[in-house]
Amino acid sequence: TPKLCYQHDMKQLLGKFIEVKEDDHGLFVKAIMPKANSQCKDVAALIKCGALDSMSIGYGIVKYAYDEDTNILDLIELKLFEILVHF
Numbered sequence: 332t333p334k335l336c337y338q339h340d341m342k343q344l345l346g347k348f349i350e351v352k353e354d355d356h357g358l359f360v361k362a363i364m365p366k367a368n369s370q371c372k373d374v375a376a377l378i379k380c381g382a383l384d385s386m387s388i389g390y391g392i393v394k395y396a397y398d399e400d401t402n403i404l405d406l407i408e409l410k411l412f413e414i415l416v417h418f
Contacts, residue, residue, distance in 0.1 A: 333411040335362050337374065339389065341413065345371050351411070358388070360414055389413035 333351065337343040346364035353359070364371035377383035394408035 333388075334413045335364070336413055336415050337370065339387075339413070339415055343370065345374060348414070351414070358414075360386075387415050389415070 332348055334341060334344060335346045335348055337345055345368070346362045348360060348362045350359070350361040364375060366372065374383065388409075389412045390409040391412065392406060392408075393410050396405040396407060397403070398405070
């Protein structure tokens with residue numbers, strides 16, 4: 332299971348994923364963050380007010396296709412290592 336961390340820092344774990352899947356819009360994730368963790372409280376407040384509204388992923392490429400004519404790399408299969416929230 333990929334880690335939920337803050338700012339690509341695996342030492343700043345924010346919680347646990349309970350659902351990670353690909354849907355019609357892209358990557359869908361659902362996680363829980365412990366209310367007793369002060370950093371999670373801060374991050375949750377930033378998400379709620381809209382100041383924190385994006386995430387990124389850390390991944391390894393498992394399968395890809397490269398089109399030399401267009402110079403496009405098509406990522407077909409990935410291994411997720413981390414999903415992060417950041418500013």
